[in-house]
Amino acid sequence: KQEVTQIPAALSVPEGENLVLNCSFTDSAIYNLQWFRQDPGKGLTSLLLIQSSQREQTSGRLNASLDKSSGRSTLYIAASQPGDSATYLCASTGANSKLTFGKGITLSVRP
């Protein structure tokens, strides 16, 4: 059974810092790895999707990497802003496109 872990559960950083959010998974037989953003009381917004054959994906200040052999993915946020404050969830995709989620990292960026 796939298990996805995100540590730490919460993170507080000053504005402008570059930061890395970590995600680990136990079963490397995944189709892709997705990163989502969730604002309080809201739904999920897809940020980046890395296919299993890819090493990384970039969108603006966000860069996500995938290392299947070590069971790890990272989300890099450059020059963090208060508007980046949210919960970030990673999820691995298995058979029938079913997602297995981590518990998320709640990020707070202080002005």
Next chain:
Amino acid sequence: NAGVTQTPKFRILKIGQSMTLQCAQDMNHNYMYWYRQDPGMGLKLIYYSVGAGITDKGEVPNGYNVSRSTTEDFPLRLELAAPSQTSVYFCASTETGRIAGEQFFGPGTRLTVL
């Protein structure tokens, strides 16, 4: 396109009551999913469907039922509500024909069982 829509947005139920959470998508996606999210937790898969007339259990199916009579709709039924079913419920869909496409999520339904 409206994307994935869910109704209602909020609901309070008494123990033992029943209700149906509605989910619809207008993107012609074959694959649809129901997840629940408890406070401080990630999402867990309840049921999923790979096409009209085909449904299967996910990780936490107990206490729920689903049906898929059309491509567009995927309702989730709670027969005898219990406090343990207090949660936020998300419906999602993914693109037809792609093994591992991006999943699109609805805004969620917040359910409280008292």
